[in-house]
Amino acid sequence: MAKLVASAVDARPPAGRLLLLAIQHVLSMYAGAITVPLVVAGALGLTPAETGFLVSASLLTSGVVTIVQCLGLGPFGIKLPVVMGVTFVGALPAVAIASASPHGLAEVFGAAIVAGVVGLLVIPFMSRLTHVLTPVVTGTAMLLIGVSLIGVTADWAAGGRGAARFGDPVNLLIAAVTLTAILTISRFGRGFLAATAILAGMIVGVVFAGAVGALAPVSLADSAWIAPPLPGQMGWPHFDLAASTTMVVVMLITLVESSGMLIMLGRISGRPLDAEALARGLRTDALGSIIGGLLGSFPCTSYSQNIALVGLTGVASRWVCATAGALLVVLAMVPKLSLLVAGLPSPVLGxxxxxLFGMVAAAGVHALSEVDYAQPGRLTVVAVSLALGLLPMFRPTLFDRLPKALAPFLENGMLIGVVSAIALNLLFKSTSSPRPAAEGGSAAPLHP
Known part of the structure; x- marks a missing residue:
């Protein structure tokens, strides 16, 4: 990616071009932004109306936090061309927390608020955290997230868990057509088309589903054109210590992930970050978790595909991304659009x-490839952490006889793997010679 001049960050393109560039950013991240609420809704068996609300709330949260990140608000906002969106890292913990609690998603929202507050408190110490959350830890976490989400997409490809025609060859064919379209567009598309390969491939999948008679009708008659997702529609935030602890771990991983992405963006845009600028950006991540909890959504992070788009287009204007944030807010206010998104055929999502989920796992592999396995214990840390993290994925009933209060931890393979990786990494560091400084960095930038 070409390095741009710092003045380009504050440049404001003409209105028409500004809008087109903002739409391109929205299209590049839209599929990823709606996937997390769809994953959570599908795993919890929510109704289309509830799913639509989660999609709208996630878009609203993403839009508000994007505007703050680009334009700044008090101590928040890095004032660079960043587009924020809900993070995959919190998807599986949210499902585990909601499934184990009688308060459902309300407990997830409360945990997100607590995680955001804790995030604000630990950001001044992030220089120390990056030495704890090394590529061994973050790579293990990303790999476990990607592998565990493959089960979700398998259910989607087969027609959706509990579907009457689960595994029907037509469903698998629709998923295959969608995948083939995405890969073809990614390979042969250019510029704008290649940047929106996922969304374009999903459109091809929907058209094909309609052609084979697998497109279920969506009723829009009972939904308003304009209706903001109001707080409390899915329950007011409920606070629980175990759930909050789980989301705090998610927040720490997100902050380390964001550090790498924001530093890279500073270099691309020609405005390298100092410690205070990075802190402003990370505070906005924490603020996004608080706002998400209040609005009925999930924690946010910077989207790497939009950072890549800055380098690809050569347009580093923060006003473009702020306009993209405004468009996300507008989209969140249109319930009919959210219902249409919620009504997408499951095989297309599959x-x-x-x-998307394969990219998450691949990013974990990329981070782990940066580990110096010549250092004592590094291979053991990865091996044991991956094995422990995979236990609840292969044997979901393994911990059923243990106290229910531990369920948010024990049913979340990613969390088990991360805790193991942190503990073992510290153990082997304390019993070996100091490792090279190069390995102390964060994981490779990632987000779907």
């Missing part, structure tokens, strides 16, 4: 999910 085809897209294979790419």
């Amino acid at each position: 085809g897209a999910g294979l790419v």
Whole structure:
């Protein structure tokens, strides 16, 4: 990616071009932004109306936090061209927390608020955290997230868990057509089309589903054109210590992930970050978790595909991304659009999910490839952490006889793997010679 001049960050393109560039950013991240609420809703068996609300709330949260990040608000906002969106890291913990609690998603919202507050408190110490959350830890976490989400996309490709025609060949064919379209567009598309390969592939999948008679009608008659997702519609935030602890771990991983992405963006845009600028950006991540909890959504992070788009287009204007944030807010206010998104055929989501979730796992592999395995214990840390993290995925009933209060931890393979990786990494560091400084960095930038 070409390095741009710092003045480009504050440049404001003409209105028409500004809008087109903002739409491009929205299209590049839209599929990823709606995937997390769809994953959570599908795993919890929510109704289309509830799913639509989660999609709208996630878009609203993403839009508000994007505007703050780009334009600044008090101590918040890095004032660079950043587009924020809900993070995959929190998807599985949210499902585990909601499934184990009688308060459902309300407990997730409360935990997100607590995680955001804790995030604000620990951000001044992030220089120390990056030495704890090394590529061994973050790579293990990303790999476990990607692998565990493959089960979700398999259910989608087969027609959706509990579907009457689960595994029907037509469903698998729709997923295959969607996947093939995404790969073809990614390979042969250019510029704008290649940047929106996932969304374009999903459109092809929907058209094909309609052609084979697998497109279920969506009733929009009972939904308003304009209706903001109001707080409390899915329950007011409920606070629980175990759930909050789980989301705090999610927040720490997100902050380390964001550090790498924001530093890279500073270099691309020609405005390298100092410690205070990075802190402003990370505070906005924490603020996004608080706002998400209040609005009925999930924690947010910077989207790497939009950072890549800055380098690809050569347009580093923060006003473009702020306009993209405003468009996300507008989209969140249109319930009919949210219902249409919620009514997407499951096999289409399955085809897209294979790419999105595979990218998450691949990013974990990339981070682990940066580990110096010549250092004593590094291979052991990865091996044991991956094995422990996979236990609840292969044997979901393994911990059923243990106290229910531990369920948010024990049913979440990613969390088990991360805690193991942190503990073992510290153990082997304390018993070996100091490792090279190069390995102390964060994981490779990632987000779907």
